[in-house]
Amino acid sequence: xxxxxxxxxxxxxxxxxxxxxxxxxxxxxxxxxxxxxxxxxxxxxxxxxxxxxxxxxxxxxxxxxxxxxxxxxxxxxxxxxx
Numbered sequence: 001x002x003x004x005x006x007x008x009x010x011x012x013x014x015x016x017x018x019x020x021x022x023x024x025x026x027x028x029x030x031x032x033x034x035x036x037x038x039x040x041x042x043x044x045x046x047x048x049x050x051x052x053x054x055x056x057x058x059x060x061x062x063x064x065x066x067x068x069x070x071x072x073x074x075x076x077x078x079x080x081x082x
Contacts, residue, residue: 002043009062010036016069025068032058032065 013033020026035058042048049055 003040006036006040006043009066010040012069013062013065016065016072020068020072025065028061028068029065032062035061 010033013029013036017026017029017033020029039048039054039058
């Protein structure tokens with residue numbers, strides 16, 4: 001379950017990082033991608049979400065990155081969004 005969520009977030013963050021023209025969104029996407037990789041690696045030895053600060057901020061940024069990716073896709077191809 002958790003690995004699937006991390007894998008999905010990492011994939012979407014990577015796609016957003018490679019396709020967005022905005023530097024600000026690219027920074028958020030790279031932060032989410034690198035944090036996802038770090039959490040996945042750290043999760044092999046401990047529970048990385050024991051830190052409330054890390055958990056809240058990670059999922060806040062991950063949600064922002066997912067929203068930005070979906071908006072970018074919708075604006076790029078409105079016919080496919082329907």
